[in-house]
Amino acid sequence: MTEHADHGLTWLGVDLGTQGVRVVAATADGTVVAKASASLGSRRDGVRHEQDPEEWWSAFAAAAREVMRAGTVGTVGGLAVCSTSGTVLFVRDVDGDPSRPVTPALMYDDGRAGTYATRLAADPAPGWAAAGARPQASWGLAKALWLLEQHDFPGDARLSHQADLVAARLAGVPVATDWSHALKSGVDLMRADWPRDVLDRHGLDPARLPAVVAPGARLGEVGAAAAKLTGIPAGTPILAGLTDGCAAQVASGALTPGAWNYVLGTTLVLKGTTKAPVEDPSGAVYSHRSPDGGWWPGGASSAGAGVLAREFPGADLAALDEAAAAYEPAGCLAYPLVGRGERFPISRPDAEGFLDGTPSGDAERHAALLQGVAFVERLALEHVEALGAAVTGAVTLTGGGARSAYWPRLHADILGREIVVPEVTDGAFGMAVVAAAGTYGSLSGAADAMVRVRSRHLPREGSTDRFTDAYQRWRDALVRRGWLD
Template sequence: MTDTRHQDVWLGVDLGTQSVRAVAVTGDGHVLGRGSAPLAGHRDRDRHEQLPSDWWESAGAAMRRTLRHLSASSVRGVAVCSTSGTVLLTDSRGTPLTPALMYDDGRAAAEARYAQETGADVWRSLGHRIQPSWALAKLLWLTQPGPDGVAPGLRGARVCHQADFITSRLVGRPVPTDSSHALKTGYDVDTRTWPTAVHDRLGLSGLDFPAVVAPGTVLGTVCRTAADDTGLAEGTPVVAGMTDGCAAQLGSGAWDVGQWNTVLGTTLVLKGVTATPLRDPAGVLYNHRSPDGYWLPGGASSVGAGALTLAFPGADLARLDRLAAHREPASVVAYPLVSRGERFPFLAADAEAFVLGRPADDADHHAALLQGIALVERLCLAYVRLLGAPVDGPVTLTGGATRSPYWNQLRADVLGRTVAIPAHADSALGMAVLAAHGVTRTPLSAARAMVGDRTVLDPRPQAGRCFAEPFLTLVDALEGRGWLPSKTAAYAREHG
C-alpha cells in the first residue's frame, strides 16, 4: 500500500456507456491509481437501457481497483459524472422503479415534441429545444400519463439521474442532484429553479423532482455500507458532479473564455467556455453553468467511436489505423452515426448513418469512419462560430479516442487547427478536479496543476487540404437529405 498519509488525494468517477472509470490524483497532478469495470446494457433499435444495480456494482469495483494500493484515509473527496440525459425513477429510498433510459434512447420522440410545445416559452428563453435524448422527454415516456397525470404506481416517484444513483448510494440516502445533470430534465439554469408550471401542464407534477445544487457542493459523506463496497473511508466527502461532457472540459484544462474541448468516446461532445450564455435560435446547443461562474455552451452529436465498434467488432483498431494512414482521403465519405437520430450541430430525429459509395476494403472503410467523425467535429466548430462564439487557441481533445495517436493527428489536419491532448485525458480526472474545488472551496484555477502536461499537435497543411473536398461533400449530403439547415451549410462551406 502506498503511503499517502501526507498527501491529499482526490477521486473522480466517470459512469460511461461501456464502463465505469475512476482515477485517484494528487493536487500536483500525480495519478496514484486507476481502475475500471465494464458495463453492459440492452440495445434494440431506438431502445437503450441499463440496470442501475450494474452501475453500483461496476462503480464499486472501479473504485476498489483504483484504491487498492492507497490509504483510503488519504482521499479527501469524491465526485461523480455520468452520461447526459440518462434517467430513471426510484422510490423515496432510492430503489429503482423503472429501468434507466440511457442518453441515446430514442423512443421519446413524440414526448419530446409535446414537451417542446408545452414549455416553448421557457425553452425559448433558455435558448434550447427539448430533444428525444433529453431526460424530460424520457420522463414522459416512462410515466405514460393517465387521466389524473402520472401513471398509477409512479405517483411520488423520485426523478434520478445516473450520477444521482451513485452519489445517493455513497451517502446512504437520496441526495440533491446538480444543475448540470438537471439541465436536460428541464431545469432553468438562469433562474435556478424547476419550471413547475411546465411540469403541471405536462402532467408531471406528481413526480418528486429533487433539490438542485451547484456542481462542487458537498452532498454528504460516505456511509459505512458504501465504504465496504467501494474501499473509500467512511466519512469521505461526496461532492456534486457534472455531466461527462462538462467533466471532460474540467479535465482538459480548457477553462478560459474562448477555449473549446471535444470529447470523443462512444459519441462526440463539444464544450466551450464563454462569459455569457451562447444563444442558439435552433435550440440544439445548450448552456451549462461552470463551477467558476462562466458558462459552458455545447452540444452532443450522435457520431463517434461507437461506429468503429459497430463496423469492426473485435478488430485490431491499431492495425486498421496504420492502414488508414495510407488512405487520406478515403475513397468514400461517411457519416458515422452510432444510433439513429442526430442532436448536434443540427437536430434530425430521422438521421441515419450513411456511406457515399462502396469502400474498397476494410482499411478504406475504417479510414472513412475516422475521417467522417473528424469532418463532423469540424462542422460542430463551424456552427459555434456561426453563433458568434470565440474559438481561441488550440482545441483540446479528450475522451477514449485520444488513445489513437494517428487519429489525434488526423483530427488536427481535418480541423486545420492546433490540438492539445492533456496528459490524462478523461472525464474522471475532471471529477477529481471538481472534488478538490468543492471540498477546499478554493478557486478552480488553484487546481490547474492537477491536469498535467499536454501534447500539442499542429495541423499538416498539405494533409489538411486533401479533406476540403470530402468536407464539402458531407455538408452537401447532409443538407440534401433535409437534415442540415441551409444557413448552417452555407456558413460551413465558406468558413468551415
C-alpha cells in the same frame, strides 16, 4: 496555477456509465494513484432501455473497495460522481435506505416518452430555450412523466438521477441534485432552479423534486454504513457532480472561454466554454451551466469512430492508420455516420452516411472515413462560430480516437489548429477534478493544476491548404443532398 494547502490529499472520481462503473483516485497534481471498474448490465428491447439501480450501487461499492485496498490512496479529500445524461427513476426513503427505487431506471436513450416530449415542447419553461434546451424523448423530464403514468407509487417518492442515488446512499440521507444532471429533467438553468409552475402544470408535483445545487457543492459526507461497505473513510465530503459529457470536458481542461474539446468515441461530441449560453435555432447546440459562472455549449454528432468497427471488423486499425497516410487527401469523400440520422452540426433525421467515389482499396477507404470525421469536426466549429461563440487557440481531443498515433495529427492538418491530447481523459478523472475544485478556489483552477498534456500536434506546413479543397468538395456534397444551404 492557484496555490492551495492540501497537497497531501487524494480526490476520488466516480463515473456511472452504461457498461460499467469506474472509480479513480488522483492527487492534487493530477497523478492517478489507483483506479478500478465493475461492469453493468442493461435490458434493451426496441426503444426500451433500462438498468437495475441496485447494480449501480453494488458495482460502485466493488470498484471503490478495490481502489481503497490499493494502498496508494492516502487521505481522501472528497469525491464526486458523474452519470449518464437523462437517466431517471423515482426513489423513496425506506427503512434507512434514502434512495430505495420504486420504478425502473429509464436510461438516457430510452425512447418511450416521445408523446410527453411533444407536450413539453408545446408548453415550455422560458429558461429552457434561453439555454438552447429543447424537450426530446431522451429528456429525463419526459421519462419522469411517463413513469408517473405507468407506475403507481407513493406520494413521497421523488425524482432521482444515477449520481443522486449513489450520493444519497453514501451519505445515508437524501441529497440535492446538481443542475447539470437536472438540465434534461427540466431545471431552468438561467435561475438554477426548477420551474415549478410549469412542471406542476405538466403533472410533476414539485414536492417530488430534489433541491438543486451547483456542481462541486457539498452534499454531505460518507456515513459509517457506506464506509464499511466501500472502504471510503466515514466523514469524507461528497461533492455534487456533473453529467458524463461535462465530466469528459473537465478532464480535457477546456474550461476557459474560447476553449473547445472533441470527444472522439463511437460518436463525436463537441463541448466548449463561453461567457454566455449559445442559442441555436436548429436545436443542435444546447448549453450546460459552468459552476465557474460561464457556459458549456455543445452538440453530439452521429458520426464517429464507430463506423470503423463496422467497416473493418477485426482489422488492425493502427496498420490501417499508417496506410491511410498515403492518401492525404483521399480521392473519395465520406460522411461516416454510425447509424441513420444526424444531430450535429446539421440536424437531419433522414441522413445516411455516404462514400462518394471509388476507393482504390481498404487503405484509401479508411483514409476517407478518418478525413470525413475531421471534416464533420471542422463544420461543427464553423457552426458554433456562426452562432457567435468564440473558438480560440488549440482544440483538445479526447476519447478512444485520441489514442491513435495518426488521428490527432490528421485533425490538426484539417482543422488548421493545434490539437492537444490530455494524459487522462476518463470522466471519472474529471470528477476527481470537480471534487478538488473547492480547494483550488474554482473548477478551472483545479483543472489547471491537475490536467496534464500527453501530446501536442501542430498543423504541418501546407497541409491545411491541401485539405481545404477536399473539405470544400465535401461541403458541396452536403449541399447537393440538401443538408446544407
